[in-house]
Amino acid sequence: NLENAIDWILKEMEKDNLSNVHGEKVKVPVWIRGKESARLIKPFVKDLSILGLGGSIGTRRTGIRGEVIVVDSFEELDERKDEVKGKLVLYNAAFTNYGETVQYRYKGAQAAAKYGAIASLIRSVGPWSMNTPHTGVMAYTDTIPEIPHAALTMEDAMMLRRIHDRGDKIILELKMEAKTGADRYSRNVVAELPGSEFPEEIVVLGGHIDSWDVGQGAHDDAGGCLAAWHAVKLIKKLGLQPRRTLRVVMWTNEENGGRGNKAYRDTHMAELDNHVAAIESDAGVFKPQGFGFSGSAEAMDIVSEIGQLLNSIDADEITEGGRAADVAPLNDEGVPAISLKVDGSKYFWYHHTNADTFDKVDRDELNRCMAAMAIMAFVLADLNEPLPR
Amino acid sequence: NLENAIDWILKEMEKDNLSNVHGEKVKVPVWIRGKESARLIKPFVKDLSILGLGGSIGTRRTGIRGEVIVVDSFEELDERKDEVKGKLVLYNAAFTNYGETVQYRYKGAQAAAKYGAIASLIRSVGPWSMNTPHTGVMAYTDTIPEIPHAALTMEDAMMLRRIHDRGDKIILELKMEAKTGADRYSRNVVAELPGSEFPEEIVVLGGHIDSWDVGQGAHDDAGGCLAAWHAVKLIKKLGLQPRRTLRVVMWTNEENGGRGNKAYRDTHMAELDNHVAAIESDAGVFKPQGFGFSGSAEAMDIVSEIGQLLNSIDADEITEGGRAADVAPLNDEGVPAISLKVDGSKYFWYHHTNADTFDKVDRDELNRCMAAMAIMAFVLADLNEPLPR
Numbered sequence: 102n103l104e105n106a107i108d109w110i111l112k113e114m115e116k117d118n119l120s121n122v123h124g125e126k127v128k129v130p131v132w133i134r135g136k137e138s139a140r141l142i143k144p145f146v147k148d149l150s151i152l153g154l155g156g157s158i159g160t161r162r163t164g165i166r167g168e169v170i171v172v173d174s175f176e177e178l179d180e181r182k183d184e185v186k187g188k189l190v191l192y193n194a195a196f197t198n199y200g201e202t203v204q205y206r207y208k209g210a211q212a213a214a215k216y217g218a219i220a221s222l223i224r225s226v227g228p229w230s231m232n233t234p235h236t237g238v239m240a241y242t243d244t245i246p247e248i249p250h251a252a253l254t255m256e257d258a259m260m261l262r263r264i265h266d267r268g269d270k271i272i273l274e275l276k277m278e279a280k281t282g283a284d285r286y287s288r289n290v291v292a293e294l295p296g297s298e299f300p301e302e303i304v305v306l307g308g309h310i311d312s313w314d315v316g317q318g319a320h321d322d323a324g325g326c327l328a329a330w331h332a333v334k335l336i337k338k339l340g341l342q343p344r345r346t347l348r349v350v351m352w353t354n355e356e357n358g359g360r361g362n363k364a365y366r367d368t369h370m371a372e373l374d375n376h377v378a379a380i381e382s383d384a385g386v387f388k389p390q391g392f393g394f395s396g397s398a399e400a401m402d403i404v405s406e407i408g409q410l411l412n413s414i415d416a417d418e419i420t421e422g423g424r425a426a427d428v429a430p431l432n433d434e435g436v437p438a439i440s441l442k443v444d445g446s447k448y449f450w451y452h453h454t455n456a457d458t459f460d461k462v463d464r465d466e467l468n469r470c471m472a473a474m475a476i477m478a479f480v481l482a483d484l485n486e487p488l489p490r
Numbered sequence: 491n492l493e494n495a496i497d498w499i500l501k502e503m504e505k506d507n508l509s510n511v512h513g514e515k516v517k518v519p520v521w522i523r524g525k526e527s528a529r530l531i532k533p534f535v536k537d538l539s540i541l542g543l544g545g546s547i548g549t550r551r552t553g554i555r556g557e558v559i560v561v562d563s564f565e566e567l568d569e570r571k572d573e574v575k576g577k578l579v580l581y582n583a584a585f586t587n588y589g590e591t592v593q594y595r596y597k598g599a600q601a602a603a604k605y606g607a608i609a610s611l612i613r614s615v616g617p618w619s620m621n622t623p624h625t626g627v628m629a630y631t632d633t634i635p636e637i638p639h640a641a642l643t644m645e646d647a648m649m650l651r652r653i654h655d656r657g658d659k660i661i662l663e664l665k666m667e668a669k670t671g672a673d674r675y676s677r678n679v680v681a682e683l684p685g686s687e688f689p690e691e692i693v694v695l696g697g698h699i700d701s702w703d704v705g706q707g708a709h710d711d712a713g714g715c716l717a718a719w720h721a722v723k724l725i726k727k728l729g730l731q732p733r734r735t736l737r738v739v740m741w742t743n744e745e746n747g748g749r750g751n752k753a754y755r756d757t758h759m760a761e762l763d764n765h766v767a768a769i770e771s772d773a774g775v776f777k778p779q780g781f782g783f784s785g786s787a788e789a790m791d792i793v794s795e796i797g798q799l800l801n802s803i804d805a806d807e808i809t810e811g812g813r814a815a816d817v818a819p820l821n822d823e824g825v826p827a828i829s830l831k832v833d834g835s836k837y838f839w840y841h842h843t844n845a846d847t848f849d850k851v852d853r854d855e856l857n858r859c860m861a862a863m864a865i866m867a868f869v870l871a872d873l874n875e876p877l878p879r
Binding site for chain 1: 539619620621622644645648649705839840843844845847849
């Protein structure tokens with residue numbers, strides 16, 4: 102339970118003697134998966150592993166049974182729009198990169214419903230699979246009917262494409278209890294190590310404390326939260342205190358609405374001019390490679406120079422682009438945004454799956470992520486002049 | 491369905507104009523998984539992914555609910571035997587190698603039932619997991635009560651160990667419909683390319699045609715069957731005919747009793763003296779490295795020399811030990827046994843799981859396996875003198 106985890110973290114942060122430890126209330130959407138299942142009925146019977154997509158409506162209690170049309174892309178859907186009515190659309194879109202392929206998860210239901218589909222399915226968004234379904238958020242629009250939207254495994258999606266290409270009729274039964282409830286309160290978690298000289302100037306570092314209801318959210322994003330939190334603990338333990346304040350923030354509801362980062366921005370609007378930088382870790386705690394940066398060229402030079410301090414652990418690569426999900430709204434308000442970059446080769450194996458569990462976290466790699474966060478945040482908070490905008 | 495697959499293969503082999511294409515009846519055990527589920531009830535509710543183990547009895551229809559005791563080894567079970575009565579035993583045995591760790595799958599139920607356990611669970615046998623349960627065969631003895639035996643995922647087993655170590659009581663509910671039916675007939679598949687000079691002398695090459703009821707049995711062992719079959723097709727297509735007969739054999743029931751290999755041995759006992767060698771591929775069709783060999787030192791020298799022909803594809807390593815499951819009974823009768831050795835780094839990721847699907851087979855690696863099988867089999871069948879025993 103997210104709120105229990107937040108309670109525990111707040112207690113631990115108090116024990117760590119961090120300052121200004123508190124939760125900041127955020128109203129968040131509530132989506133409950135319930136039971137869900139998919140069964141191939143024709144051309145043979147097979148139970149399929151699925152995960153409903155966050156925000157999807159459910160089916161009626163007895164399920165939806167219908168013929169499946171398989172397409173590989175939105176373009177193929179458009180070409181075959183006359184075949185769609187009354188069917189389930191399966192997007193068997195191969196993974197190219199997350200930003201591109203995730204469009205089938207976000208918009209697949211709208212695009213299929215527009216042509217009269219009764220439900221839509223995606224090939225799970227990832228480069229590789231162990232018969233692993235991946236969940237994640239999806240969206241409806243006001244103008245198109247809402248239809249259930251779920252993810253099959255990559256293997257099953259590819260198999261259905263093969264069956265479809267052979268000309269065999271595919272009948273599938275989908276049952277989902279998914280529903281959206283009334284908004285509830287969650288909290289952003291905040292804790293500080295106050296600055297010695299300019300305590301009103303703030304370097305934010307953090308991750309998001311919510312995760313999907315599958316797996317343990319180990320890489321997405323408990324590891325990122327830990328890296329930020331323990332970076333500050335480590336600085337404190339070493340008896341160091343930078344000139345400016347280090348503020349650990351664990352945003353809530355990143356996965357299912359982004360209400361946490363918007364609430365943080367709104368709550369702290371008055372002090373955003375004093376936010377020197379906001380650093381986020383949300384790409385897993387694999388071997389760190391450096392940081393992405395979104396800010397002025399002048400600031401980029403300074404961040405690159407700080408990056409050099411991470412040369413000994415090969416994490417000194419500073420690249421353009423630091424707008425991770427929870428720091429982007431701050432960046433929109435002028436706050437330089439920084440994101441931890443790590444070896445990404447396995448992130449989308451685990452992302453939003455039941456396999457995102459703690460055994461996947463390498464302690465040494467996690468420690469390196471903490472070190473990278475600690476050094477970047479500490480030096481930014483201890484510069485003679487605040488980082489230029 | 492296994493028998494449908496065998497029908498299809500026999501037809502295709504006829505189309506390939508192979509000789510003596512036929513199925514040889516084998517009575518095999520029948521084990522049916524049925525529905526199965528496990529739910530953690532305490533300290534929190536969570537549905538666990540499981541696979542019942544082949545040959546296990548089911549639970550009563552309403553399931554078994556009880557406290558779980560977690561041990562890491564048979565030794566720990568023995569030490570804590572007084573705590574076992576009336577509980578479910580979970581073996582959280584870390585993977586060392588297959589031969590060692592699989593003992594918990596084979597004998598876990600016996601060992602737990604001996605101390606009064608009502609069911610037993612294993613950590614799935616594999617080095618790594620994406621929340622992946624692995625099935626496989628298990629055994630009872632006549633003298634110890636039969637209890638249900640199933641595999642949890644590695645992640646869940648490790649999690650339960652952590653909960654157990656914290657001192658929290660674990661309650662789990664296990665439901666399995668598994669049952670053993672009356673023996674049925676299956677078939678070993680046989681096809682030949684007759685020898686030009688000594689047709690009565692035979693080089694066998696093959697794999698096993700059965701697979702577990704999960705996944706598609708792509709690496710275990712459809713790929714091995716394909717490698718043998720298409721090796722002979724390739725030799726035929728090239729217009730080559732060795733002096734001795736090449737016989738493709740696809741043994742049935744390797745996974746769940748080994749009746750196919752025993753039946754082949756018994757049916758062909760009279761001609762086993764004329765079996766020059768038996769080559770098996772049952773380690774997945776990954777990048778081939780060479781062959782293992784079980785036979786005389788003199789024969790080993792010849793096989794090693796043949797192996798050198800595979801130098802150009804880096805598959806020339808000939809090592810001791812060719813007794814794979816289906817050729818071992820022939821080896822017991824004096825037939826030199828050879829097994830294809832491949833890069834084993836991922837085999838036990840997929841082995842006996844829903845992830846053993848065709849997308850995991852690299853066509854180039856499969857082709858190299860076929861090439862290795864073709865060359866080893868052809869040269870053995872075309873030697874001036876039969877391979878010495």
